[in-house]
Amino acid sequence: MTLELTTMTPPSIATRHVLAREWASATGGSMRVVLVAKAEMIDPQKLGVMVARNFGAIADAFTTEAEAISWLHGGH
Numbered sequence: 001m002t003l004e005l006t007t008m009t010p011p012s013i014a015t016r017h018v019l020a021r022e023w024a025s026a027t028g029g030s031m032r033v034v035l036v037a038k039a040e041m042i043d044p045q046k047l048g049v050m051v052a053r054n055f056g057a058i059a060d061a062f063t064t065e066a067e068a069i070s071w072l073h074g075g076h
Contacts, residue, residue, distance in 0.1 A: 024055035
């Protein structure tokens with residue numbers, strides 16, 4: 001969860017791509033990955049999520065912990 005970070009700026013498109021590929025590789029598609037962040041940190045089109053999914057991850061990003069937990073439990 002990154003909600004408490006205050007000095008971080010939104011990552012570039014290239015950084016989002018690299019991080020998403022690394023997360024996808026690390027999970028090997030065997031676990032669900034969720035990111036909870038402030039809205040300004042999540043790309044409006046969820047580029048990182050799309051990249052992670054393209055590389056085999058089951059992933060999504062949300063602005064609240066409640067949404068993330070619901071998704072992890074199959075609510076989305």
